[in-house]
């Protein structure tokens with residue numbers, strides 16, 4: 393496998409928090425989160441979506457708990473998955489207690505709409521006893537009006553720290569901050585300030601980032617800038633798109649920064665007048681087929697031999713398109729020349745061989 397060392401700044405030092413079997417902060421790998429968009433009361437649909445997200449590489453899943461029926465369903469769902477589940481709570485301490493009873497491995501609480509902090513002490517004691525952390529999640533759109541008039545990034549940080557400090561004063565140490573805004577620069581500034589002001593792990597995300605295209609761009613800038621500075625311990629790429637897209641995007645983002653190695657990277661050329669094969673179709677098919685791969689695999693799909701052969705030499709597996717015959721390379725060596733229709737099936741079988749050989753030869757990890 394061809395892996396490159398990317399020179400990233402050292403990660404910000406934070407305390408470490410455990411969410412089930414997933415560690416956040418304290419040097420742990422940056423974890424990937426998403427949130428279900430199925431109704432929590434629809435247990436089967438939720439379990440199916442959790443399974444899809446797990447296969448795609450999601451580490452943690454959040455479910456909204458808007459009412460008591462959802463809190464009860466949460467318990468049934470938790471018993472049917474191995475993935476740590478996070479309960480998303482707004483407005484109601486009672487629902488937070490119910491989610492805790494139902495097996496939530498983390499509770500997300502928004503101080504902007506749970507403003508009676510006197511109730512935190514009961515919740516904090518139960519969460520500390522159960523080893524369940526809290527995510528104090530603030531959003532630009534739901535700040536307590538008492539912060540009106542302040543610079544938004546300052547207000548976000550102050551609101552998050554005020555709530556986190558109340559949890560801490562009640563004996564809780566396992567606290568993660570999520571400070572989000574839909575404005576990328578505000579989100580970046582706020583997280584830089586939070587990073588300098590505390591040692592809580594930070595959950596990064598641009599909230600209400602938009603549809604696939606704009607959401608990917610905004611999230612990549614916001615999350616990417618901070619990770620590039622060593623800030624950030626867990627991420628969600630929020631998209632108005634199926635949640636699995638959030639996970640695949642987060643994997644690509646982390647992989648691009650050298651923060652994730654156990655996943656496949658598919659590079660493909662932008663196509664031009666020299667293109668001799670359906671690059672977009674092939675690259676998409678390869679991407680779908682390798683979404684579940686947990687190896688540091690680099691695959692190139694190139695439209696012609698001009699750059700295809702060279703790029704293939706830097707990849708584990710590569711296709712270089714040709715009018716009559718396309719070339720397949722493995723570890724930089726040409727291993728097959730096949731006509732167009734044969735490329736994808738042959739490539740897929742070579743991919744399976746490659747993964748099997750790697751698994752056989754790699755030391756147990």
Ligand code: SF4
Nearest residue numbers: 661663664667695696
């Ligand atoms: Fe064009 Fe070939 Fe480059 Fe693809 S690899 S952009 S087809 S020159």
